[in-house]
Amino acid sequence: MFVKKDTHKVAMLVYPDAQILDIAGPLEVFARTSRWLTLQGHYSAQAYTIELVAEKQGLVKTSGGLAMQAGQSFASFTGCDTLLVTGGIGFSNAMQNEVILRWLQAQRQNCERLGSICTGALVLAAAGILDGHAATTHWEYLQLLAANTKNCEVRNNVLFVQSDNIFTSAGVTAGIDMALALVEQDYGKSVATAVAEQLLLERRRGATQPQKSRFLEAEKRTDRFGDLQLWILQNLAGNLTVNSLAERMAMSSRHFARQFKEHTDVTVADYINQVRTEEALRLMETGVSSHKDIARQSGFSSEQHLRRALQRHSVGAIQNSR
């Protein structure tokens, strides 16, 4: 099962005001995998090594104020198997740094896999590396990514994207999910899942899961509609007609429907349909339930209704403006 014999070198490109969790999350996944495989006695060599590379060797200050040591400079770097570019508010300066962009372009042919976390995608974009590919980034920066790429399918509602050998991930913790997907490609699902268990994740999230969490969206609200949305999310398989929800809120149906739209910018029917479709997609990802079960669990009245909802739902891409 563990066929790889050579150590896989992972490097992360860092720059001033990079984001520390963008760096630490994915790199911890690789480091922990390496340790886990050794402890299990599966693998005597190191499965992965990790290192930070920066324009100049030495301390790099991250956006929260802590400093990390870049062990490699562009000059000393001799290549790696997977090169990831961190995100963080320093990305906009990095996008204008010709030395970084030229170096990245040169790595293109050197690395088996190239990737980014969060706004690191903007740095790859500035180097022209995402042109002609599909990609994603943190939900706040999707338009900017579209504006800085040519012919790039910017996906706006996914956690990470593989396009040939280029992997881009949404913000911060999505980098952990993407790194686990890379470990799965290298060592299989049970290793990736064991490492997720070590890191105390509750679930591994797949590429197509939405970036904006419905749970957090509802919890963030300070009005009564937040509690209602949370309740809906917990009762997807229940009776969610406008009338029954209006009754729950002690409003007339007409008043409720109007108020819901006003407070949440979406109609009740659309909201329920969207969250049911997203839940169905999540259930489908594990591949163990039939469409009939999934329809029931996510609250669709039939497989046919589920199928129609899935057809209407699309991951969505932002049009390039240049």
Place this chain on the structure above:
Amino acid sequence: MFVKKDTHKVAMLVYPDAQILDIAGPLEVFARTSRWLTLQGHYSAQAYTIELVAEKQGLVKTSGGLAMQAGQSFASFTGCDTLLVTGGIGFSNAMQNEVILRWLQAQRQNCERLGSICTGALVLAAAGILDGHAATTHWEYLQLLAANTKNCEVRNNVLFVQSDNIFTSAGVTAGIDMALALVEQDYGKSVATAVAEQLLLERRRGATQPQKSRFLEAEKRTDRFGDLQLWILQNLAGNLTVNSLAERMAMSSRHFARQFKEHTDVTVADYINQVRTEEALRLMETGVSSHKDIARQSGFSSEQHLRRALQRHSVGAIQNSR
């Protein structure tokens, strides 16, 4: 709403072979909250500052091989509001380092809040700080924590514990959830949730959620029972009798029940009851569903059955051996 005027200082105690994600996860939460509050214009001063403190100032190598800069030494450190102790395989050396232990004891009266991530709890324990308190740590180290404390209620199935002003969290990513709970105490729920959204979490996990994920446990299995467990987790509200599950597996009921127990170390009935109870607890945490709704969603046939299951379920504590 944002009443705090002073900057809240968060410090993390680090040592050689500390774990990088234990450090970066929680500290990113505080740094990001600070940034978010400033960007929203809610708060002009910095809400939080973060810093690393080590026995000696300078580079500290983390367990994956990367080095971080400890900006403060014990000698230069002038105190903070929240002091957290990182985990990582270096914890066992740190437990025997008298300089660290004495320093920690001295901070006891200095800090408003004291806490740990992962095996950082063992270092707090070695300093005697957890004696007489409730605490937790990474699921692999719970027994060791019990053996190294006096009169400590070691909770074995929770993500984090508050005991007076001492906060201990389970492994790695649970530190992120604990930090968000601290932010909630300081700035309210909507701020904590907005920061979780920035970090792309799917949900904020509460203190009482189990450390071992049922989803990962099922996914890790390479036999047919893994798929069955995943299917059960997705169909908790469905018909989960031994007969129907046996039929699904194309086995006789008796053979299925025996095989399930043999492969998973738990009877089918116990497994289903446990996962339904855990789901009910999760649903209860948000406080928006009635017990009747929760019973239905988690698959209990009545509120009474749910209540009985909750009574039987306990968070569980490990007995101290000394």
